[in-house]
Amino acid sequence: MKLYHSVDTRSLRCVWLLEELGVSYDLDVVPFPPRVKAPEFLAVNPLGTLPYLVDGDTKMSESVAILEYLLNRYDGGELRLTPDEADYGSWLNWMHFGEASLANIQATILRYTLFLPKPQRLPVVGEDLSVFLQERLKVLDAGLQGKTYLCGERFTAADISVGYALLLSSLFGYQKYFTPAITVYFDRLQSRAAYQAARAKS
Structure with missing residues (x-):
């Protein structure tokens, strides 16, 4: 592989x-x-x-x-969660939330505010989508209340999906939108040995 x-x-x-x-x-x-x-x-x-x-x-x-x-x-x-588990739908939703609702929005913001040549940039797109990003982070904050991970006390691949999106936020200055619960959660994810090993790959 x-x-x-x-x-x-x-x-x-x-x-x-x-x-x-x-x-x-x-x-x-x-x-x-x-x-x-x-x-x-x-x-x-x-x-x-x-x-x-x-x-x-x-x-x-x-x-x-x-x-x-x-x-x-x-x-x-x-x-992972399996279809017979009560939280399976929630787990699957968080798996895709990390990309569709968080990382993809940030990638679009970055494209139109940073990565394109200056004449092609559209700051208004970044401003508009930044509001969307903040709204989606509020959803994440609500989902984390009273929990260690997105599926309660159980670390799963949904945390990996969302955790990458939070890393992207931290790399490009969007960490300013994190709530205290998101900050604590992201710190917890970064403390995992597998996360640190993955980031060390270069």
Whole structure:
């Protein structure tokens, strides 16, 4: 199994989970953005996006889908909930919330306020979506009340999904929107040995 990765991109979710699972894997670290700095990567993934997982004949490019694949393929145990568990729907929702409601919004903000050439930037897009981001962080704050993790006392891959989005926030100055509960939660996630091992991969 090989995972293509670039430091602090969405592929961190996958590295983090692999470290939590203790699964053997090969890591191919490519410079970011690979479309510009590693054009040979386009022969592997024509989209030029990260992560990219190759596991035998299986090839995947969506980070949360890769989390679900790894959990099911390599026995996620306590890191996943199963359909027969009462909180399964909530767990699955948080898994996708981390990308669809948090990371994707931030990526769009960054594109239109930082990554595009200056003449193409649209600060108004960033301002508008920043309001959306704050609203979604309020939902996260509510979901964390009285809990250690998103599924109560149980750390799961949903925390990995959301945790990456919070890392993205911290890297680009959106940590200012964190509530005290989110700050404590993110600190707790960062203290995990598997998280630290994943961030050390470069």
